[in-house]
Amino acid sequence: MxxxxxxxxxxxxxxxxxxxxxxxxxxxxxxxxxxxxxxxxxxxxxxxxxxxxxxxxxxxxxxDIKRGKFSLEEEETIIHLHSILGNKWSAIAARLPGRTDNEIKNYWNTHIRKKLLRMGIDPITHRPRLDLLDLNSIFNHSLYNSTQLNNNLSRLLGVQSLINPEILRLANSLLSSHHQNQNFLLQSNFQENQLCNSNVQNQFNPFGQASLIQNPIQNISTCSDLNTPSVPFYSDTLVMQQPNVEQSLSNILNFNSQDFTFDSILPTLSTPSSTPTSLNSNSSTISEEERESYCSMLNFDNIPNILDVNEFM
DNA sequence: AAACGCGGCAACCGCCCTCTG
DNA sequence: GCAGAGGGCGGTTGCCGCGTT
Structure with a gap:
């Protein structure tokens, strides 16, 4: 009973x-x-x-409920906690005195989420939306240029988290085999990443290894300069022939956008960029102060320009 | 001034884990 | 140990107010 x-x-x-x-x-x-x-x-x-x-x-x-508009500080806290905790609204609310989980959830869905999308940031992963990049062009241009391929893939792996994990694994395989061909040792990077991942998890990650597997790039990019190749290590890395890797990536990605290319966007990650004109015409455009705040909070040097705003509306 | 569309948010829904008898 | 309700939580709905046409 x-x-x-x-x-x-x-x-x-x-x-x-x-x-x-x-x-x-x-x-x-x-x-x-x-x-x-x-x-x-x-x-x-x-x-x-x-x-x-x-x-x-x-x-x-x-x-004890605090009514009224969320302050910029509260907004930053929500975004930061969401990047760590995900949609654990009650856990986020527990760290914001006077705010309820329901209120935070509503504010996220109606304000912050849209704001991040307008900035070209995926609100789930908190990383730039580079899923619109034309990876085919990367391989077409650099497949047989080992230095360029190495740099591009390393930089991509350092900022990319929105694509299918299988893509990351394949791209990593390609890079791994490339390094092996050139007697390039992964060990130092692996050790560095292990150390960094360990630190990151100890400091911020309550979910331990599971989160690392779900989003390995977030941890890696936290401790690595984008311009410095830093290779994630997977014990089950497949050694594939390059044409097969290229074909596999092409099949999975199926990119057809001509507006986004790796080379056109990547430079904006490390140099100041202005808000696109099309965004300025929008009344709800974020301010430069907010933009800088988010960039700093999310460990970005800067947010990539969005070339096609309609993609995010 | 009426119709319409949209955004914001309070409230509800339904799932899942915990707890009780 | 088990059945089933309680409680917590994330997702969704629908109402309301405001701006636009």
């Missing part, structure tokens, strides 16, 4: 709360405290489900 039902849903009121209902709930909790939501509505004289009462109290009526 389990617990008795918290409430009989038949005949209970739903929808927006009236001020009278709010006052009844406040009065009851001030006298008796919160908790035991099952019997609370009946004792408080409310025709509501206990769950509805709990949500109304925790999300709206609680006296």
């Amino acid at each position: 389990g617990r008795t039902p918290c409430c009989d849903k038949n005949g209970l009121k739903k929808g927006p709360w009236t001020t009278e209902e709010d006052q009844k709930l406040i009065d009851y909790i001030q006298k008796n405290g919160s908790g035991n939501w099952r019997i609370l509505p009946k004792n408080a004289g409310l025709q509501r489900c206990g769950k509805s009462c709990r949500l109304r109290w925790t999300n709206y009526l609680r006296p």
Whole structure:
């Protein structure tokens, strides 16, 4: 025999709360405290489900709730915590006094998410949206130029996290085999990454190795200059022939955009860039101050220009 | 002034883990 | 140990207000 039902849903009121209902709930909790939501509505004289009462109290009526617009500092905190915790709104809310998980979630979905997209940042991975890059052109131009290929792939691996993990693995394989062909030792980079990953996880990552596997690049880019080749290491790295790698990548990527090329965007990562004209015409364009703030927070030298704004609308 | 579209947000839904009897 | 409700949480809905046409 389990617990008795918290409430009989038949005949209970739903929808927006009236001020009278709010006052009844406040009065009851001030006298008796919160908790035991099952019997609370009946004792408080409310025709509501206990769950509805709990949500109304925790999300709206609680006296310690801070109402009003989010400050830039709060926004930065949310973005930073989201980059670590993901959609763990309650965990994020626990670090923002006076803000509820529901409020933060709504603010993220209606403001921050769109803002990041306008900046060309993927709101899930918190990395630049380079999935629109034309990787085919990279390989066509540099496949047989070992130095250029090495640099491009290394730099790509240092900033790219939006593409299918299989792509990363294949690209890494290509780079790995390239290095092997040139007696290029991966060991030093591997050790460096291990050390950095370990530090990053100890400092920021509550999920340990799982997060590293899901998003290896975020950890790597944290401790490596984009211009310095730093090679992620995978024990199951496949050694593939270069034409096969090229074909595999082409099949997976299926890029056809001519607006985005690796070479056209990468320089903007390390040099100041201005807001695109098309974005300036938008009333909700972010300020330069916000832009710099986000760049700093996300460990970017700068945010890449967005050439085709419609891609993100 | 009415119709329409859109953005913001409170509230609800439903899943999942915890807890109770 | 088990069944089933409680509670927490992320995702989604739908209402409302505001701006535009």
